[in-house]
Amino acid sequence: MTVELQEDNRGATIDAQFKALSDGTRRALLEYLVREGEQSVHALTAIAGVSQPMVSRHLGKLKRARLVTARRAGRETFYSARAKGLAPVVQWMAVYGALWSQRFTALEDMGA
Amino acid sequence: MTVELQEDNRGATIDAQFKALSDGTRRALLEYLVREGEQSVHALTAIAGVSQPMVSRHLGKLKRARLVTARRAGRETFYSARAKGLAPVVQWMAVYGALWSQRFTALEDMGA
DNA sequence: CCCATTGATAACCCTATGGTTATGACTGAC
């Protein structure tokens, strides 16, 4: 029968998003964008603790995961956290978090 | 000044959890455990689409991320989704998801 | 025009990681 773990269309995005979020530096960049709003690569490099090329690559990954958007302005590129970007992951959490609670909440209210 | 992206204590867990969730096979195993409850490695191997050793290793990672627990019973090992396991990630999502919405909801209600 | 700033790419290194097969340690059934 194979309940079959298949990742469907949306699955690719989920995968990309979890992968994108699984790196501390990337999360930090994202958190900074969320808190402070649109930032240039230059500004982000200043706080990232890694080299500028690395920041560019991290931002590229966040962009492919649709968690940020880029806006070119002259020689600078401004990145912003993308509205509704977390939706796929949030949705996954909602579904499995819910089942999770449903299965356990009654059993052990604050247990392990 | 370095606003300094440091991952604190809790950070390690968050990192491990996002990493654990960033693999499709691992998510599938987790989803199966959440939906169907406690399962032996044997049973999980039957649905995982990868070899038994790989299943063991994936389960090991999920365990280190505190997303599952293991219970030895004779020659079988039964794994279960761990209650409250997603808490760290959920918390992260709550904080940044909230800021996210807060920053955007008013601006573009259903935009991009 | 020339130069400095900005950011993306390339080339490279090393480690982590997903996958495999082979093997070994326990356990349960006969």
Add this chain to the structure above:
DNA sequence: GTCAGTCATAACCATAGGGTTATCAATGGG
């Protein structure tokens, strides 16, 4: 005691991934 089933670990391979420095294209300012 022997044999089969269950799982974890080891050894190995290939690729992806984080990090670096060097470089190049493009833009803006004097």
